[in-house]
Amino acid sequence: MMTFDIVTIFPAMIEQPLAAGILGRAIERGTLDVKVRDLRDFTTDRHRVVDDVPYGGGPGMVLKPDPIFRALDAIGAERGTPLTVIMTSPQGRRFTQAEAERLSGLPHIVLLCGRYEGFDERVRERVTEELSIGDYVLTGGELAALVVLDAVARFVPGVVGDEQSVAQDSFSRGLLDHPHYTRPATIRSASLSGERDLAVPDVLMSGNHAEIRRWRKREALSRTLERRPDLLDDASLDDEETQILRELKGARHGRD
Numbered sequence: 001m002m003t004f005d006i007v008t009i010f011p012a013m014i015e016q017p018l019a020a021g022i023l024g025r026a027i028e029r030g031t032l033d034v035k036v037r038d039l040r041d042f043t044t045d046r047h048r049v050v051d052d053v054p055y056g057g058g059p060g061m062v063l064k065p066d067p068i069f070r071a072l073d074a075i076g077a078e079r080g081t082p083l084t085v086i087m088t089s090p091q092g093r094r095f096t097q098a099e100a101e102r103l104s105g106l107p108h109i110v111l112l113c114g115r116y117e118g119f120d121e122r123v124r125e126r127v128t129e130e131l132s133i134g135d136y137v138l139t140g141g142e143l144a145a146l147v148v149l150d151a152v153a154r155f156v157p158g159v160v161g162d163e164q165s166v167a168q169d170s171f172s173r174g175l176l177d178h179p180h181y182t183r184p185a186t187i188r189s190a191s192l193s194g195e196r197d198l199a200v201p202d203v204l205m206s207g208n209h210a211e212i213r214r215w216r217k218r219e220a221l222s223r224t225l226e227r228r229p230d231l232l233d234d235a236s237l238d239d240e241e242t243q244i245l246r247e248l249k250g251a252r253h254g255r256d
């Protein structure tokens with residue numbers, strides 16, 4: 001069981017996605033405990049103001065520090081002082097699958113969703129990590145917090161039905177996934193280049209499990225080599241994969 005507290009000014013942006021799918025079921029079963037905290041509940045003025053103009057002038061608004069401090073104090077009083085407080089922002093360290101796995105070992109995570117021009121800098125006093133989900137700017141941290149929560153939760157035992165599938169995720173080993181097929185065995189498709197039958201690779205219907213395993217390894221490796229060669233620097237490959245990769249690189253070399 002893992003506990004999350006998410007502090008946001010748009011609770012619906014978090015609550016509605018969390019009600020559906022695998023995370024929704026995990027929350028229902030109690031495998032995940034997720035509480036969404038409306039930052040406005042921690043204001044003290046009549047208008048529940050969460051932002052203010054920046055000192056020094058300039059465009060945009062800044063999230064006030066005091067409601068955030070009160071929200072963190074309330075979470076601490078309820079659950080014990082949180083050891084991990086994550087702020088989502090484009091200035092953060094890049095969030096990766098390895099980070100998701102590391103965070104899944106923690107008992108309790110608080111996620112602070114940013115808005116406007118950002119947080120008052122003094123909020124960072126209470127933040128233990130700042131994470132970015134990629135090099136682009138979102139309108140707010142809610143989608144980023146959901147991405148972090150989703151990727152971390154997959155590693156929590158009992159959330160995804162088949163734990164093997166999480167551990168064996170090719171991405172967890174630093175590779176892109178191999179292609180997948182299901183019935184029908186052939187399907188007619190019309191595209192700009194004309195009409196034709198699309199078949200499933202024979203090997204997948206051969207019943208030869210050793211060959212299927214090897215085909216999948218080769219496909220995952222050749223995809224990674226084509227699309228994300230940078231991943232291969234840190235990938236953990238077994239002997240067979242190292243051999244296949246050598247062959248693929250040799251074949252590419254011959255082609256160039």
Ligand code: ADE
Nearest residue numbers: 088089090132133138144
């Ligand atoms: N908030 C706005 N943009 C973001 C990003 N790329 N990652 C995390 N939080 C954000």
